[in-house]
Amino acid sequence: MVPHLITTLTGPINELEQRILESMPAIERWFRLEWMEHTPPFYCAVSLRNAGFKLAPVDTDLFPTGFHHLTQAMQPLAVQAAMAAIEKICPEAKNLLLIPDPADRSAHYLLSLRWLMQTLHHAGLNVRLGSLDPAIKTPTAITLPDGTQLCLEPLKRLRGRLGLKNFDPCTIVLNCDLPGGVPAVLQGLHLQYLLPPLHAGWSVRSMVRHFQAYEEIAKKFAKLLGMDPWLIHSQHARCEQVDLERPAGVDAVRTQVDAVIGKVRRKYKEYAIRERPYAVLKADAAAGGRAVVTLHEAKELDEAALRAAVGPGRASLIVQEGVPSYERVNDTVAEPIVYMIDRYVVGGFYRTHAERGTDEVLNGPGTKYVPLAFAHGGDLPRLGDRHAASTPNRFYMYGVIGRLASVAASYELEATDPEAEAYA
Amino acid sequence: MVPHLITTLTGPINELEQRILESMPAIERWFRLEWMEHTPPFYCAVSLRNAGFKLAPVDTDLFPTGFHHLTQAMQPLAVQAAMAAIEKICPEAKNLLLIPDPADRSAHYLLSLRWLMQTLHHAGLNVRLGSLDPAIKTPTAITLPDGTQLCLEPLKRLRGRLGLKNFDPCTIVLNCDLPGGVPAVLQGLHLQYLLPPLHAGWSVRSMVRHFQAYEEIAKKFAKLLGMDPWLIHSQHARCEQVDLERPAGVDAVRTQVDAVIGKVRRKYKEYAIRERPYAVLKADAAAGGRAVVTLHEAKELDEAALRAAVGPGRASLIVQEGVPSYERVNDTVAEPIVYMIDRYVVGGFYRTHAERGTDEVLNGPGTKYVPLAFAHGGDLPRLGDRHAASTPNRFYMYGVIGRLASVAASYELEATDPEAEAYA
Numbered sequence: 001m002v003p004h005l006i007t008t009l010t011g012p013i014n015e016l017e018q019r020i021l022e023s024m025p026a027i028e029r030w031f032r033l034e035w036m037e038h039t040p041p042f043y044c045a046v047s048l049r050n051a052g053f054k055l056a057p058v059d060t061d062l063f064p065t066g067f068h069h070l071t072q073a074m075q076p077l078a079v080q081a082a083m084a085a086i087e088k089i090c091p092e093a094k095n096l097l098l099i100p101d102p103a104d105r106s107a108h109y110l111l112s113l114r115w116l117m118q119t120l121h122h123a124g125l126n127v128r129l130g131s132l133d134p135a136i137k138t139p140t141a142i143t144l145p146d147g148t149q150l151c152l153e154p155l156k157r158l159r160g161r162l163g164l165k166n167f168d169p170c171t172i173v174l175n176c177d178l179p180g181g182v183p184a185v186l187q188g189l190h191l192q193y194l195l196p197p198l199h200a201g202w203s204v205r206s207m208v209r210h211f212q213a214y215e216e217i218a219k220k221f222a223k224l225l226g227m228d229p230w231l232i233h234s235q236h237a238r239c240e241q242v243d244l245e246r247p248a249g250v251d252a253v254r255t256q257v258d259a260v261i262g263k264v265r266r267k268y269k270e271y272a273i274r275e276r277p278y279a280v281l282k283a284d285a286a287a288g289g290r291a292v293v294t295l296h297e298a299k300e301l302d303e304a305a306l307r308a309a310v311g312p313g314r315a316s317l318i319v320q321e322g323v324p325s326y327e328r329v330n331d332t333v334a335e336p337i338v339y340m341i342d343r344y345v346v347g348g349f350y351r352t353h354a355e356r357g358t359d360e361v362l363n364g365p366g367t368k369y370v371p372l373a374f375a376h377g378g379d380l381p382r383l384g385d386r387h388a389a390s391t392p393n394r395f396y397m398y399g400v401i402g403r404l405a406s407v408a409a410s411y412e413l414e415a416t417d418p419e420a421e422a423y424a
Numbered sequence: 425m426v427p428h429l430i431t432t433l434t435g436p437i438n439e440l441e442q443r444i445l446e447s448m449p450a451i452e453r454w455f456r457l458e459w460m461e462h463t464p465p466f467y468c469a470v471s472l473r474n475a476g477f478k479l480a481p482v483d484t485d486l487f488p489t490g491f492h493h494l495t496q497a498m499q500p501l502a503v504q505a506a507m508a509a510i511e512k513i514c515p516e517a518k519n520l521l522l523i524p525d526p527a528d529r530s531a532h533y534l535l536s537l538r539w540l541m542q543t544l545h546h547a548g549l550n551v552r553l554g555s556l557d558p559a560i561k562t563p564t565a566i567t568l569p570d571g572t573q574l575c576l577e578p579l580k581r582l583r584g585r586l587g588l589k590n591f592d593p594c595t596i597v598l599n600c601d602l603p604g605g606v607p608a609v610l611q612g613l614h615l616q617y618l619l620p621p622l623h624a625g626w627s628v629r630s631m632v633r634h635f636q637a638y639e640e641i642a643k644k645f646a647k648l649l650g651m652d653p654w655l656i657h658s659q660h661a662r663c664e665q666v667d668l669e670r671p672a673g674v675d676a677v678r679t680q681v682d683a684v685i686g687k688v689r690r691k692y693k694e695y696a697i698r699e700r701p702y703a704v705l706k707a708d709a710a711a712g713g714r715a716v717v718t719l720h721e722a723k724e725l726d727e728a729a730l731r732a733a734v735g736p737g738r739a740s741l742i743v744q745e746g747v748p749s750y751e752r753v754n755d756t757v758a759e760p761i762v763y764m765i766d767r768y769v770v771g772g773f774y775r776t777h778a779e780r781g782t783d784e785v786l787n788g789p790g791t792k793y794v795p796l797a798f799a800h801g802g803d804l805p806r807l808g809d810r811h812a813a814s815t816p817n818r819f820y821m822y823g824v825i826g827r828l829a830s831v832a833a834s835y836e837l838e839a840t841d842p843e844a845e846a847y848a
Contacts, residue, residue, distance in 0.1 A: 036515050124449050
């Protein structure tokens with residue numbers, strides 16, 4: 001049940017894969033040097049799209065919620081990565097407070113939370129759940145589909161510290177992207193490690209800022225490998241605070257869509273790719289799963305659909321090169337998602353959607369997840385093996401691109417760090 | 425094919441296992457704090473014996489040669505551990521020189537070497553083999569059983585640095601325990617990282633020093649868990665530079681054997697263990713696999729057998745409490761071996777010997793290895809599970825004891841560090 005590429009345009013990807021495998025020591029060293037200068041996000045999940053002619057990240061989630069889709073075989077790898085992370089952050093740590101998303105009580109989310117709690121427990125921490133939900137006033141058990149329980153406890157703020165009753169954590173891990181801003185209870189915590197930091201929430205993050213950082217990194221990395229950075233990144237443009245209620249605002253968006261599609265068309269011509277280029281439009285501060293508008297031409301832009309997707313009034317948008325996904329799992333369009341803890345790839349899986357096409361977003365109602373083992377039983381890359389025949393080789397390449405996006409997230413978080421600004 | 429304990433005396437081990445599982449966060453934190461103060465050996469392999477009533481390490485190999493016995497599923501874990509080690513030692517590293525044992529050209533050894541080279545390559549290094557064998561004057565291919573080849577190259581010393589032709593490594597990894605002393609070509613390398621350090625070789629190491637360090641650590645650890653340290657360490661005594669040619673020398677050995685057996689007898693009485701205590705005698709600077717004399721009483725000591733085992737003339741010996749092995753794999757006596765890279769358990773396997781009894785050493789002609797997956801597919805310990813029924817739980821306990829021996833090796837190497845002495 002290994003996914004396959006349905007496109008015949010696999011030449012550039014095979015060449016890229018070959019170059020990545022041959023350069024493995026140089027690539028790993030490059031990452032080591034990056035991580036000497038920059039702090040990796042505590043965890044992240046990067047969605048990729050493989051078009052056969054290029055491979056690029058399309059979303060970098062700093063609050064991953066799909067840990068339960070990773071195969072069990074990967075958990076020891078995740079435990080080891082968490083051990084390395086904790087050792088670096090706070091070796092004396094005894095207690096860790098995990099703060100889940102108060103808006104999500106789905107069975108899927110609870111399973112992911114449990115996976116994360118288990119991993120952190122095995123890494124050597126007492127882990128408890130503290131809830132941002134004001135309705136949680138006493139320890140509250142919630143039952144998982146298999147009958148086991150998790151306990152949500154009310155948060156307790158004591159001056160500079162956040163904890164639970166009889167539980168003073170040295171580290172707090174957030175698993176909630178704070179789309180509505182930072183709750184007061186999380187503000188001003190200077191005596192504890194809060195991971196990821198508050199400015200990793202969607203009230204501060206900008207997709208454009210992330211992809212600008214990614215582009216910079218992709219260029220450095222492409223130089224190392226002597227290749228065209230476009231093979232691993234997608235073109236993008238920003239529409240800042242456009243007023244979608246006015247024709248001038250919509251025109252500004254159309255201009256950017258045209259510009260991006262034009263750039264992509266030139267690239268397609270350069271690589272003799274006989275595809276129709278397209279662009280996707282998203283809100284700039286869009287958490288994963290938000291609505292996306294796909295356009296093959298600027299004139300297709302439907303104002304009402306756009307307003308429905310990003311909301312009315314003024315909005316900042318990102319126009320991104322559409323990367324079709326030609327990977328298929330069980331005859332369904334699939335996109336790989338790479339999971340990382342600290343600087344380590346700890347696994348991945350495929351997001352599939354039976355009713356969506358190659359140029360469509362796979363997130364949404366009907367999405368399925370195929371827990372394919374990225375780092376499964378000895379599946380280490382082998383240089384001798386040929387491309388599509390070798391799953392481990394493709395997974396190594398996905399891990400590399402995933403880690404590039406995690407370096408980008410690290411640059412992004414440095415740029416938005418409010419404390420760094422204070423010193424600037 | 426999970427090993428089972430044939431003894432009915434499993435009470436103490438089950439209790440120990442339970443306590444270890446319950447204390448997982450405290451134990452992991454304890455290791456984190458130890459590794460803040462001490463440097464783990466680059467790699468090590470710890471042989472354990474599980475008697476059902478106690479579990480203790482009997483050998484700590486600082487130059488492991490059985491990597492190929494680990495299952496393939498463990499290799500990603502080993503790669504991650506090696507990445508963490510390299511990042512700490514020398515993040516800028518490009519090249520790593522691996523120095524194999526020049527005396528071993530067995531197919532087994534070559535497979536282990538290849539496993540190690542692959543792991544270090546995947547961790548992001550260019551790895552080449554430099555030979556201490558003076559007969560290797562040009563790059564020499566040696567063929568493995570599967571037809572693949574390894575290339576041994578002559579070492580090249582250029583003033584303070586060691587390398588190969590056109591290969592200047594930043595790190596040199598020794599996979600040879602240097603029983604005959606340190607070759608001139610390895611001396612005075614102050615500009616490169618040499619791992620493990622030269623004083624980890626058997627020309628410097630002492631079993632007694634190792635087990636003294638282990639006893640100290642076992643006591644600290646037992647205090648943390650509120651248990652008797654004897655459950656995880658074996659009694660020992662040293663016979664220093666005894667002259668085995670003279671009756672007085674042999675008598676001195678007998679006295680120590682009596683003393684150790686007497687201590688064990690008292691412990692057996694305390695725990696109502698109806699076993700016959702015994703002691704094992706080994707050369708103090710004995711690399712793994714050397715001859716061992718097993719004695720149930722001092723008067724059994726046969727001078728000729730002892731001289732045959734440790735050599736004639738003056739010798740330093742270790743008298744060690746014998747720990748019977750009541751574990752069986754496929755109806756054969758088995759002992760687990762835990763493999764570590766840096767501070768991480770990366771796997772393990774069982775050493776078995778069809779013709780040996782529970783109180784005998786399993787190393788030697790006829791030894792077999794059963795590559796059981798210590799960290800196999802999601803085999804993380806589960807607190808709810810009961811003892812012998814749960815392999816992952818037992819493996820976690822083995823990993824903890826293995827890591828205690830690796831902490832002991834770290835203390836030992838600090839105590840014998842010639843450069844530390846210069847500052848003392």
